[in-house]
Amino acid sequence: MGRMGTLCNSFVGSFQTPIFTRVKTRHKQPLLPRRNLNLKAMSMDPTDSKTYQQNLLVMRHGDRLDNFDPTWEKTAARPWDPPLIQTGLxxxxxxxxAFRTLLPFPIHRVFVSPFLRCVQTASEVVAALCADDDVPKAKSSRDVVSIDPSKVKVSIEYGLCEMLNTLAIRPDVAPKDGIFRFDIPKLEALLPSGTLDRAVEPVYKEMPQWEETVMDTQSRHEKMIKALADKYPSENLLLVTHWEGVAVSVSAFKEDTSVAKVDYCGYSELRRSVSWKNQTFSAGNFEVLTKSGRTGVTYYAN
Known part of the structure; x- marks a missing residue:
């Protein structure tokens, strides 16, 4: 079920920086490279005339239960929508x-696939981003005492969902009628209190159709990246999605490149120039800043 190439990445390693306690693990967590660049894209008045950099991260969800407990799906009401295991959280x-501490820019807004594993992933990431105090020994959102919900706003977006075909979801666990139903209010309740932005209109008003092709999926994810970036051009974005979404964020914007592997919580980083003038904006092409293997995404030249 889903991409099986990440089972070896089943331990949470430490980020290799002085601010984290070193933990001996089998696999190291990807590094976030430091860059001496002024990449901070602040929310601004569109009447201003200004050029700046917009940053966008595209991240895969954490470790999903069904890849570690094959018996889970036999009794699950929604075997196609597994939760995270504790390691994934x-x-x-x-x-x-690490985003909060090491990135040279703030994340203003998060968009997330409606699948449970993605919402749980986003909830943990946002809790860390919004925590009033950074606690080095904290292991999950349960260790966060209080948050500032004004730091980051979150929205669920159907267009970031899993590839809806039998390559990603086995037919024996997919809904019999091909309709993937989500209780959106219930999912929104999983997000840290006060971070949900109820005013956001989703790009996709409903789920894509079951048995979409791989090309349809890739086109969808590429369009989602562009649409969300254009919708919020003065903000830095984090998109929490699935294997294919992260892969497309690299291959669609880096010529002649194919992605071989996306680890749990692996992510890509994109950047583009945005200029405001006379209440309209123009934007350059996205540049992929991710180096192969550095942040949990491995790719190669075609």
């Missing part, structure tokens, strides 16, 4: 802490 939270 911890991995997501630690990734959020």
């Amino acid at each position: 911890s991995r997501a939270f630690q990734t959020g802490r």
Whole structure:
């Protein structure tokens, strides 16, 4: 079920920086490279005339239960929508802490696939980003005493969902009628209190159709990246999605490139120039800043 190439990445390693306690693990967590660049894209008045950099991260969800407990799906009411295991929750939270501490820009807004594993991932990341105090020993959102919900706003977006075909979801666990139903209010309740932005209109008003092709999925994810970036051009974005979404964020914007592997909580980083003038904006093409293997995404030249 889903991409099986990440089972070896089943331990939460430490980020290799002085601010984290070193933990001996089998696999190291990806590094976030430091850059001496002024990449901070602040929310601004569109009447201003200004050019700046917009940053966008595209992240895969954490460790999903069905890849570690094959018996789970036999009794699950929604076998196509597994939750995270505790390792996945911890991995997501630690990734959020690293974003907060090491990225040279703030994340203003998060968009997330409606699948449970993605919402749980986003919840942990946002809790880390919004925590009033950074607690080095914190392992998950349960260790966060209080948050400032004004730091980051979150929305669920159907267009970031899993690839809806039998390559990603086995037919024996997919809904018999091909309709993937989500209780959106219930999912929104999983997000840290006060971070949900109820005013946001989703790009996709409903789920894509079951048995979409791989090309349809890739086109959808590429369009979602562009649409969300254009909708919020003065903000830095984090998109929490699935294997294919992260892969497309690299291959669609880096010529002649194919993605071989996306680890749990692996992510890509994109950047583009945005200029405001006379209440309208123009934007350059996205540049992929991710180096192969550095942040849990491995790719190669075609």
